[in-house]
Amino acid sequence: MLKGNLAVQNEVVTMSSLEIAALVGSRHDSVKRAIERLVAASAISQPPMVDGEKASNGVVTKVYVFEGEKGKRDSIVVVAQLSPEFTAKLVDRWQELEKLIASPAFDPMAALNDAEFLRGTLLTYSEKVIALEHKVEEMKPDVEALDRIAKADGSMCITNAAKHLQVQPKFLFNMMSENHWIYRRAGGRTWLAYQDRIHSGLLEHKVSTVERSDGSEKVVEQVLVTAKGLTKLLKMLGVNGVAA
Known part of the structure; x- marks a missing residue:
């Protein structure tokens, strides 16, 4: 029984009528009739017929098999009669199979x-x-x-974030300002977080109330860097920045 529509058997390239039908987009029975007409007209030699693969319904299809140089020539004649525009495609297919033979097997x-x-x-x-x-x-x-970031516990102030990233706090403040993470209001001294950085989970804005020595209260604002923000800053710094 033929296993597959084409094969390289005993160093000889073979191609079946079933694959020819697939190549040209024709019904297999139409291809078989074309082969039989060309054989009757002595245009090609009678190719051997073998059992093809068993279909899902249990029926075994009979297929013609073209073999070697003679089979190659006859299959080209068949395709030229059926669909001339597919002749080049058939020749390419034969060449692919011939390359398999030309390539030495790995022992x-x-x-x-x-x-x-x-x-x-x-x-x-x-x-x-x-x-x-x-x-x-x-x-x-x-x-x-x-690993240092993984061990960081919750959100932290920018100064502590600089310690984890092993950079100077002043450097980190400047970098975050230049990259629009934090800003100062005109005339203000306190750093504030940009709202989009808060929404993206990179920063938090902490507001707390402290009591002055005279008993009055003072509102203190502080930017905190989250674990996600710390990871992002690490990527921005790069290996050289972290090691600095």
Whole structure:
């Protein structure tokens, strides 16, 4: 029985009438009749007929099989009669199958006895291991920084955030201001969070009331950096910034 519509069997390329039908978009029975007419007219040789794959209803389709150079030539004649515009497509299909034969099969036992192959494989593997080791080393500062963030407890003031990110507080205040995270009102000294940064969960705005020494109350505003904001700042700083 033919397994599949085409195959490379014993180093000989074969193609069935069923695949030809699929290539040209015709019914299989129409392709078979065209083959039989061309055989009767002595335009092509009689191709062997074999059992194809069993259909879901249990019926086994009979298919013609074209084989080798002679089969290639005859199948091209068939397609030229059925649908000339598909001739090039059929030729391309034959060439694909012929390339399978031209490509040498990989013999694992022979490879294990090939010292040059083993040296090349070992060298390639060693290079990949070295590359991975370098990658891990490059990622180490990032991993350490993320570990510090993971250990951070809740939201924190910008000064404490700078400690976790291992940068100077002044540097972090300036960076957050330049990137429109925080701002000061005209003439004011207190830093405030931009509303969109609060909505995105990067910052929080804390307002508290403290009592002065004279008994009066004072409203104190403070910007807090969330864990999400700390992670975002880390990405903005980059490895070099974190290590600074």
